[in-house]
Amino acid sequence: MRSRSTSVTVLYNINSKKDRKGVSLDRNNNFTTSREVEKQPRMVHTSSRHVNEGFFGVSKWIQHVSTRLDVEKHYEIGAVIGKGNFSSVHFTRRKVDGTKCALKQVEKRAMRGKCFFVDNEVEMLSLIHHDHIISIMDAYSTQTEYFIVFEHAQYGDLYETIRKNGRIDEPDAAIITLQITSALGYLHDRNVVHRDVKPENLLLVDKFNVKLCDFGLACHVLGPLYRVCGTPTYCAPEVLTEKGYSTKCDIWSLGVVLYVMLAGYAPFRAPDQNRLFKLIIAANIAFDMPEWKNISLKARDLITRLMNKSEDRRPLASQIASHPWILPYTIDSIDDE
Incomplete structure (x- = not known):
């Protein structure tokens, strides 16, 4: 400390x-x-980038897939446990080992030009390692949605x-x-x-x-x-x-x-x-x-x-x-x- x-x-x-x-x-x-x-x-307020805001560009950490089915090959997506402005959060299990996760599903159309916020969040969290900041596990993108997987908070x-x-x-x-x-x-x-x-x-x-x-x-x-x-x-x-x-x-x-x-x-x-x-x-x-x-x-x-x-x-x-x-x-x- x-x-x-x-x-x-x-x-x-x-x-x-x-x-x-x-x-x-x-x-x-x-x-x-x-x-x-x-x-x-x-x-x-406003969808464009503002002066003095440092954002990452398109995240290299996001895997581009065809449909939600590609995500479901790796994760069992369950019930909704939370909702945000443009997203829903689902209880999820990783199939390979049964690890409990939380999956945030974001509709790109609802973002109305603010998709760079999502890429920035994913890229930023991929670089952050702190005991009191949530860990990101995976991130996917289809033509219409993002699927971001985080550690589960029971x-x-x-x-x-x-x-x-x-x-x-x-x-x-x-x-x-x-x-x-x-x-x-x-x-x-x-x-x-x-x-x-x-x-x-x-x-x-x-x-x-x-x-x-x-x-x-x-x-x-x-x-x-x-x-x-x-x-x-x-x-x-x-x-x-x-x-x-x-x-x-x-x-x-x-x-x-x-x-x-x-x-x-x-x-x-x-x-x-x-x-x-x-x-x-x-x-x-x-x-x-x-x-x-x-x-x-x-x-x-x-x-x-x-x-x-x-x-x-x-x-x-x-x-x-x-x-x-x-x-x-x-x-x-x-x-x-």
Whole structure:
């Protein structure tokens, strides 16, 4: 695990009340009767490549075949276990050894000119090797569809866990946060941004062993990014204002994920997207709802830092492990359990 920098000690002074101002979440979000977190479709503005987005070209890792039957020679494709904007995910078994897998089937026509996102995801994941990032096993392409095979996550995704349990206890939330931080640190050190960090994209291969998935919006950062994309609830303010953003947008999204884990609902909610975006851009976070009564000040402090309106004032992914709330845990001790 990365050694901790002594400079982080100054960064994390949890006794400071600076940046903790906010208004009641009920007053900000009094249009909704339920605070339960809901799934939302991902948004991708424009299909063309944007300035400073580094994408791979056509992936050499994708095998071109005639029909789905060619894929079924190697994999037994089962029931649908998930759906995305342009895809469905099936429980699958590899025929040669019975290994459980997840197969994502993507309709090219539905992508509407965005097929380069799929090639980029496959090529990127073929080069990524990290304990907390999902592994790709195979990829196929027919004239009309992609079939991408990933390792199987037997416990589903973090969204379903939160929905089922309501909230996640602080120690477990801290462990999950550390794992996501490790994955983001790996990506950001390589100038890769994910741009869609959310509970649905955090798969549980064990009860509390998460792996980041869905690299459909990921790219190499060649300079300030301007594409408005991601899932609305988890988008950083700078993504929405279109003034240029960096890998730090993932740090904001991590803060929203942590908030959702501890509270069971999102920090900003509204009946329409325009209102939601205004709340996100204002970035007024408060912890005055009953759910926060027994949540530690250290946890709240980390959320406040991750969701700082100014991306320059958010910690790097590599610094988060040194926060007092995370400090009792290490990746090595978690992975050894």
